[in-house]
Amino acid sequence: xxxxxxxxxxxxxxxxxxxxxxxxxxxxxxxxxxxxxxxxxxxxxxxxxxxxxxxxxxxxxxxxxxxxxxxxxxxxxxxxxxxxxxxxxxxxxxxxx
Numbered sequence: 001x002x003x004x005x006x007x008x009x010x011x012x013x014x015x016x017x018x019x020x021x022x023x024x025x026x027x028x029x030x031x032x033x034x035x036x037x038x039x040x041x042x043x044x045x046x047x048x049x050x051x052x053x054x055x056x057x058x059x060x061x062x063x064x065x066x067x068x069x070x071x072x073x074x075x076x077x078x079x080x081x082x083x084x085x086x087x088x089x090x091x092x093x094x095x096x097x
Contacts, residue, residue: 015068015072016061016064016065016068016069019061019064020061020065023057023060023061024057024058024061026041026048026049027049027054027057028041028042028047029041029047029048029049030042030043030044030045030046030047030048031045031046031048032044032045032046033045033046
């Protein structure tokens with residue numbers, strides 16, 4: 001897409017495009033059997049995610065797209081609340097803002 005590949009491209013205003021690029025990136029990550037901790041894109045090697053995991057991730061992203069399209073402001077509020085709850089849970093603090 002031009003907003004990814006071209007330096008002078010017009011910015012894409014659809015929030016779900018960058019969300020998808022971040023979330024879906026790496027579906028083709030693989031590793032060689034003799035170096036399981038060294039990931040690379042594409043073959044040769046064993047894929048880091050199974051086809052089922054890729055399908056689940058894609059389904060999750062599509063569901064988010066539908067929720068966002070239905071009510072962007074509500075989707076954003078829920079995402080921010082989930083992020084704050086995750087920060088609170090990880091830090092053990094009760095005052096995550």
